[in-house]
Amino acid sequence: MGPAGSEVWHSMLDGTETVLREEGYGALTSRRVAEVIGVKQRLIYYYFENMEDLIVATFRRSAARDIERLQESLSRDLPLDEIWERCVDNADARMTAEFVALANRIDKLRTEVIAYTERTRQMLADAIDRNVVSSDRANGLPPVAAAFFATSAAIALHREAALGIGMGHAEVLACIRVFFSHGKPAQ
Amino acid sequence: MGPAGSEVWHSMLDGTETVLREEGYGALTSRRVAEVIGVKQRLIYYYFENMEDLIVATFRRSAARDIERLQESLSRDLPLDEIWERCVDNADARMTAEFVALANRIDKLRTEVIAYTERTRQMLADAIDRNVVSSDRANGLPPVAAAFFATSAAIALHREAALGIGMGHAEVLACIRVFFSHGKPAQ
DNA sequence: GTCTATACACCGATAGAC
DNA sequence: GTCTATCGGTGTATAGAC
Numbered sequence: 001m002g003p004a005g006s007e008v009w010h011s012m013l014d015g016t017e018t019v020l021r022e023e024g025y026g027a028l029t030s031r032r033v034a035e036v037i038g039v040k041q042r043l044i045y046y047y048f049e050n051m052e053d054l055i056v057a058t059f060r061r062s063a064a065r066d067i068e069r070l071q072e073s074l075s076r077d078l079p080l081d082e083i084w085e086r087c088v089d090n091a092d093a094r095m096t097a098e099f100v101a102l103a104n105r106i107d108k109l110r111t112e113v114i115a116y117t118e119r120t121r122q123m124l125a126d127a128i129d130r131n132v133v134s135s136d137r138a139n140g141l142p143p144v145a146a147a148f149f150a151t152s153a154a155i156a157l158h159r160e161a162a163l164g165i166g167m168g169h170a171e172v173l174a175c176i177r178v179f180f181s182h183g184k185p186a187q
Numbered sequence: 188m189g190p191a192g193s194e195v196w197h198s199m200l201d202g203t204e205t206v207l208r209e210e211g212y213g214a215l216t217s218r219r220v221a222e223v224i225g226v227k228q229r230l231i232y233y234y235f236e237n238m239e240d241l242i243v244a245t246f247r248r249s250a251a252r253d254i255e256r257l258q259e260s261l262s263r264d265l266p267l268d269e270i271w272e273r274c275v276d277n278a279d280a281r282m283t284a285e286f287v288a289l290a291n292r293i294d295k296l297r298t299e300v301i302a303y304t305e306r307t308r309q310m311l312a313d314a315i316d317r318n319v320v321s322s323d324r325a326n327g328l329p330p331v332a333a334a335f336f337a338t339s340a341a342i343a344l345h346r347e348a349a350l351g352i353g354m355g356h357a358e359v360l361a362c363i364r365v366f367f368s369h370g371k372p373a374q
Numbered sequence: 375g376t377c378t379a380t381a382c383a384c385c386g387a388t389a390g391a392c
Numbered sequence: 393g394t395c396t397a398t399c400g401g402t403g404t405a406t407a408g409a410c
Contacts, residue, residue, distance in 0.1 A: 002393075024291055026213065029385060043394060045387065101288060103350055104211055110350060117347065118354050125355070139326065144355035145362050148343070149336055156339030160304065163290055163297055167305050168312070168331035175332050189375075216403060227377060232405060 002047035004057075009047055011037045016058040020098040028055070028098075056108050059099050062092065063116040070123055080131045080180040083124075084150065088173075093158035121147050133182050150176060189234035191244075196234055198224045203245040207285040215242070215285075243295050246286050249279065250303040257310055267318045267367040270311075271337065275360075280345040308334050320369050337363060 002009060015037040019028050030051055034041040048054040073083050103110040124147035132143070141149075153172055160169070189196060202224040206215050217238055221228040235241040260270050290300040311334040319330070328336075340359055347356070 008393085024288065026292070030387085031385075040395060041386095042388090042396080046393070051386070097288075100346060100350070101211060101213075101285075105213065114350055114352055117350075117352055121354055140365055141362055142355075142358045145358040148355040148359045149340060149362075152339045152343035153336060155343065156335070159287060163287070163301055163304075165301055165304055167308055168329075168335045171329045171332040172335045175328055175336075178327055195375085217405085218403075228404095229378080229406085230376060233375070238404070 001049075002043075004047075008039070008043070011039075012044060012047055012054060013058045013061055016054055017062065017092075017095055020058075021092070021095040025098045025102050028102075030054075052106050052108065055099075055102060055106060056112060059109060059112055059116075062095070062099075063112065066092070067116070067119060067123075070120060074123060074127050080127065080182075081177055083127060084176060084180045087124075087150065088154045088157065088176075093155055094162060097155060097159060121151070124150070132179075146179070150180075188236075189230075191234075195226070195230070198226075199231060199234055199241060200245045200248055203241055204249065204279075204282055207245075208279070208282040212285045212289050215289075217241075239293050239295065242286075242289060242293060243299065246296060246299055246303075249282070249286075250299065253279070254303070254306060254310075257307060261310060261314050267314065267369075268364060270314060271363060271367045274311075274337065275341045275344065275363075280342055281349060284342060284346060308338070311337070319366075333366070337367075 012033060015033040016028065018036055019032050023032075028051075030044040031041045033054070034044055044051075044054065048057070069086070070083075073086055099109065100113060103113040121144065125143040128146050129143040132146070153176065157169055157172065160166070199220060202220040203215065205223055206219050210219070215238075217231040218228045220241070221231055231238075231241065235244070256273070257270075260273055286296065287300060290297040308331065312330040315333050316330040319333070340363065344356055344359065347353070
């Protein structure tokens, strides 16, 4: 077994991300990852016991980075609209969708995806709760629902944009910006 | 080539839907579809030139049914909340997500998915426009954005439920019900 | 119309040289 | 650590009997 955390190890995770993002999980094979990063297929199995382990490791690294970045945004008490910008501009939305699809048949990955989803939803809901003025809450939109709508919209926006659909996107972005700009300015 | 519209032809589309819904597009193979409907794999290629044709035919039939059902709901001037119930209770939401994933790599399918998405969004937006009272529109939620939020939320609800995530779902459903129950009663 | 049988490509994973 | 070579399985798609 090759060393986890080494340069080659990281490049294998990079290759996995690239294939997932650009070609989807149907193209995610050990041969394809090896080709993308310029090594021989056999080497994948020196660093990982099997493909599932490689996939789980890739998601773990990606999720850890995401949560770290989100925490950093929140700790600096950024205005909500900036947090939203970081969510929707996240180029990994397509990749995340592929991970979710894979989670339906890889048990170890499902556990990770569930934990990541619930963790980030709670973080986003807490941030909304701390920052959104009460008039918005009077509209009957609890923070956790706002977090859900925002992330599900972000995912759908990316998915449709990838297909070439733009209908209603401008209106949706405008609505979310208005909602998130109702946050109190950083104390 | 076997006759399109025959009993066997329809059962092949049924099998494709079943596999997509229950196992995802990673499991969608000619062998699997044949097994599910109880015929030999060779027969698939008597009725369809290749797998892509089978997939496109399946989506076409499913989309046509969806639009017909939506039209029927709208023509009877059902209250909005009933239309929403039909959307979110639609057992095909999982299947639709798999079609979208497939559309990223099957050109003929992408065209169909785009047309279907834009058509149903317009229909839903029009229905909202006709039925939602003006106080809701004053909140800054254009009909097309409401249609987008509702469908993206419905998709995310199904996707997360399939993984075993339920966080915030009750709040989201309550919000949508409240919004849609603001519709005027059928004239 | 439906079948058996099969060609060929590519998959995950492993043996073993260097 | 990285390689060549290969096994068994499974995918799409086709040949040809009945």
